[in-house]
Amino acid sequence: MRLHRNLVFAVIDGLNDIFENGQYADKVVEGLLKRDKRWGARDRAFIAETTYEMVRWKRLYSSIADVKQPFSREDLWRMFAVWAVLRGIRLPDWPQLKNTPTRRIKGKFEELSKIRKYKESIPDWLDQIGEQELGEVVWNKEISALNEQADVVLRTNTLKGSKQNLKKALKEIEIETDVVSGSKDALLLKERANVFKTELFKKGLFEVQDASSQLVAAFANPKPGNKVVDACAGAGGKTLHLAALMENQGQIIALDIYQNKLKELKRRARRAGAHNITTRWIENNKVIKKLHAKADIVLIDAPCSGLGVLKRNPDAKWKLTPEFIEKIKETQSKIIHDYSKMVKPGGNLIYATCSILPSENQSQIKKFLSTEPGKDFTFVDDRKILAHQTGFDGFYMAMLKKNN
The missing domain is CATH 1.10.940 (N-utilizing Substance Protein B Homolog; Chain A)
Known part of the structure; x- marks a missing residue:
């Protein structure tokens, strides 16, 4: 070179x-x-x-x-x-x-x-936390995997076409892809390319979304006609996937504390042809209270350390501090406590993070189930996704069912 x-x-x-x-x-x-x-x-x-x-x-x-x-x-x-x-x-x-x-x-x-x-x-403190929470053998493998360059993964927008047709259309513009095992709508780019400039992207035929991230909406298992609350929607990556899985039927209420992110979500939803999404800015607790016991599914894609996505955000390890992680865990606990009240009896609460630390994941679920609002819920299932096992981002997701 x-x-x-x-x-x-x-x-x-x-x-x-x-x-x-x-x-x-x-x-x-x-x-x-x-x-x-x-x-x-x-x-x-x-x-x-x-x-x-x-x-x-x-x-x-x-x-x-x-x-x-x-x-x-x-x-x-x-x-x-x-x-x-x-x-x-x-x-x-x-x-x-x-x-x-x-x-x-x-x-x-x-x-x-x-x-x-x-x-x-990595910083000393991060090395210590990783080994402490995951154990030396797993931490060695995981931090090594998180230092690899992230792949570019697309999610087929099934509101506008099939994965097979998208794969074919990409090949016609000389973008070769592979299917991803275990991820129904995902395509992996064989070589990096600026897919955002393609007409296929501009027409909303796909989104760029890591294969692990794509598993969250699928794990929530929404059905056409459901009322779903995406409680920490951000710019809407998972919201759009929920809309596709629901075939544009039913209602998705996308909430966030940041108005600018919801504005971006609206723009992306128009491009994707997702028509069953409404956005609401959480400017006070009244927004949450109005939705108490109304949702079939509440997805909490909680704010977290982001340690599972160091592949694509390597500067995060230099910006993170142990104090921030402790603070974000307090935020996670409060969000689960408050937002779980939006689930109706018989409905499901989905808690997800892009962290690999059990203290942000399994421990938060265990802690919530021991609280007063948590006593109304029963643990159903969870998934721990580690980068060294899949080659994609580290994620966690848990499903809790609200008792009738």
Whole structure:
């Protein structure tokens, strides 16, 4: 691989924004890719993939380069040199890369690769929590899997066509896909591509959604004619899937505390042709109280640490803190306590997170069932999805039935 100056400078600029200005990696990369219209697909892929790789391996690369935050631009260049040397890329004769100690880099890599927190490039506290909650054997496998690049997975919008027809239509525009075992509507891209620019996406024939995430709506098992509350709907990834499974029949009430997310959900629903969705902004408790004992299904896709989706959000491990995780667990408990009251007798409560920590998952369900509102519910089933077992995101989902 030959390094091009303008592309590498873009990566360095991006890393500075992420590490020193606290910006989110996905937004930074999105901005970088708009910098030069002359860049082709390979140029854009280099910028995106290299930036994400360096974010993912920040601790390992900075330790090998012997630099610490706050990073100067010189420090970032030293980290970039580590990335290049470890990938076997010949370094050009640029001033920023002069005197790179190639042999020392390789030796230091061998040394640090024997220590998990460096090898997997994670903070000390996260390494401790992971081992404590999952056990050493599972944590070793899981954190390694979460450091792999995320695949691009599509969810067929069955309101507008079948998976077979979508696969065929994608092939006609030279996008090859594979089916995903255990995920009814999912297609996996064989090679990365900007699917958002395709007419198929603009016409609403599919959404981009990880295979594990697609299992949540299916687990909820909504039927045409049901009244479903998606209580933490966000921008509506799972809401749209629920609408498709319900064949646009019945009612979905999408709730969220953020109006801007619900606005995005409405836009996506129009594109998807999902007509049975209404949105309600949770501006106060009255919104919840009006729905008490009204829903056949309440889906709580709860706010969480997001540790199951580190594949696609590698910067999260540098932004997360143990204090945040403790706080989010309190939020989860309150949400289950309050939102469970919307389930009618005989209805189902679905609790889901994109976390792999039992303290955010099984423990929350156990805790809820011991509370006063929880005594009205019976545990039905749960699923623990780990990245090292599936190759996709880590997720948890549980189903509770409200007693008649």
